[in-house]
Amino acid sequence: MSEATLAWRQFRLERRMFWRNPSAAFFNFVLPLIFLVLFGAIFSGDRKNLDIVIPGIAGMNVMATTFSALAMNLTFLREEGVLKRIRGTPLSGGAYLSGIFGNVIVNATVQVAIVVVAGKLFFGLPWPREWVALVVFLYVGVACLASLGVAFSHLIPNFDAAPAYVNIVYLPSIFIGGVFFDPAHVHSKILSDIAEVIPLSHVVAGLRGAMVSGQGVGHHVGDLAVVLAWTALGVTFAVRGFSWGKSD
């Protein structure tokens, strides 16, 4: 079978397994809705803050479905020996990773779609004015954070430690990255400096521009450049020395 067919089969298997694991499906689809409802209630009628937090939640979801999900899942599969078993088959690493990337691409797309639709229907946001920028920042963000998730999984010693390792990156990222507030209004120089460096703040900035202020990609070239730089780094470390087993 061709590489593309094998990747497609792996993708379909990943989708099937995703839906059969109720906690994963919940985490992916219900949690963002809960966040939307909560923040919608907190900032009810507060146009300025809703414009901040709703695209922010879209960015947060991109990170949760890619970085966190892949770092956790790969650690689990590595520890269980599933990756080692796959390594012994003719399935290539490229086809396998394409399959699992396809899976997180679908999850991230569905989540951002939920936020966009809910933003329009319930929170008074317009339909995104810059679809191109939305698509660009969504998928560049997915590529960046997914590859960083794969790379990061190599640092996690075992599955018991995985939630701690993932959250020590994820939780500070969503706060410093300006998911819940306008990064321009942060009074800590250190935090705003960190926000300049980490990828999530730039993904959120691009999504916010596309969803709220109608800013195209041209408005966020700097953001795009930072995210692409992290993507290059993530891909390098994800692919080079990809570890299939504990003892590798």
Next chain:
Amino acid sequence: MKGIDFEVARGEVFGLLGPNGAGKTTTVEILEGYRARSSGEVSVLGFDPGRRARELRERVGIVLQSCGIYRHITVREAVAHWAAMYPHPREVEEVIAIAGLQEKRSAKTRELSGGQLRRLDLALALVGDPELIFLDEPTTGFDPAARRAAWETVRALRDLGKTVLLTTHYLDEAQELADRVAIIKDGRILVSGAPRELGVGSQTHVRVAWREADGTQHEREVDDPTALLNELTGEALARGERVRELTVTRPSLEDVYLELTSGPAERESVGV
């Protein structure tokens, strides 16, 4: 590993036998392409496994010692997914039947018992119709009935002309299944050959035991029992008696194994 050398012929069942930590798994993992060797030459079906050629992986089936599987798919889905990775897979249902998992074909893998999971391991290794099958301790943790069933499967593989390399620390398993075995310890091969032949090496003897008319038990180890047996039976016939409880035993693989793999200290402590 301290340098081992062996060849497995096509269609042969070859057993690597040794205590835990002897280097069995390291050896097969080098052959399977999981580990890089530090030196030496390895050829598996004409390929260097370290280069991980896809064509080699299409012709090899691997049963690892402990290896997980996706938890949320059924037995049938797992076997079918694996089948699609190979150019000439066997029938999915047929493989499920060989592994004895027909009744579990619709069960999720996380619902399977330990023994059933091992049989699924076997099914996934066989579904690509490999020429060469690696079985790393295939029956560890099996109950006796499951072991017998697994042995039947290995014999069936040999009958199909497959080459099997199995590691085990069960002597009876090596004796039952392997055409040839190599006993390995501390990264070295101590002895190799057909299980039958290993018992009659130069340093081993035939043990003759019998009971005298007065009830005393005798036991003697000799290189060649012919003379002793002639003497015993001749005397008994002359007296019109029977030689009671006469046994003539060649050392089993187990004796050879214990002799070879126990250090001097252990030998003393068991009073050998």
